[in-house]
Amino acid sequence: MILSIDPGNEYSAYSLLNKDLKPVKFGKVLNYELLKILEDYLFLDGIDYFAIEMIGHYGTGMPAGKTVFDTCVWIGRFTELYYHHTGKDPTYIMRKDEKINLCGNMKAKDSNIRQALIDRFGAVGTKKNPGWFYGVSKDVWAAIAVGVTFHDLYLEGQGYEKEVN
Structure with missing residues (x-):
């Protein structure tokens, strides 16, 4: 399973993707939640990989505000929890x-990433005919994009689909 997070300053979206990259658990919750x-997922030993979207600078000249720095703090807290349980850092x-991976641009x-x-x-x-993404909304799309991009950049061609139950 791939656990992926789109972090925020107060709320973060997460997704748990199975070997086919189908979201099996997901949501947007308070960071403390x-x-x-x-922690529950890590104790279950069901997580093979953990990826978090990282804050980046793109040379726009715009100053970063409090929410950006608060988000960085939460990325650190999620990282520390993962490291404490596994001895490994997540992939950023x-x-x-x-x-680039999903849209080529x-x-x-x-909206382009969702599509x-x-x-x-x-x-x-x-509801009567749920599809691959039934129930997914808003920032959860971004969390799924993190997990799919992680798969495509780091696992594709390495047999991940065959090794994980």
Whole structure:
């Protein structure tokens, strides 16, 4: 399983992707709640990989505000929890890498990333006929994009699909 996070200053989105990259658990919760969720997953030994979107600087000349730095603190807290349980650091995925990997374009927006995921894996679906992404909304799309990009950049071609139950 791949656990991936789109971090925020107060709330973060997460997804747990199975070997086929289908989201089996996901949500957007308060960061303190996510710490507990992560701890529960780590104690279950069901996480093979952990990826977090990392804050980056893109030379826009815009100053960073308090929310950016608060998000950095939470990335550190999630990292520390993972390291404490596994002795490993998570993999940090830059937003620009998600855009290039999924859309082939640095100018891609959230809606382009959502559409690229739907094009690749299938429709969202309905309550009567749930699709690949049924129930996914808002920032959870970004969390899934982190996990899929991690897979594509670090695992594809290494037999991950065959090794993980």
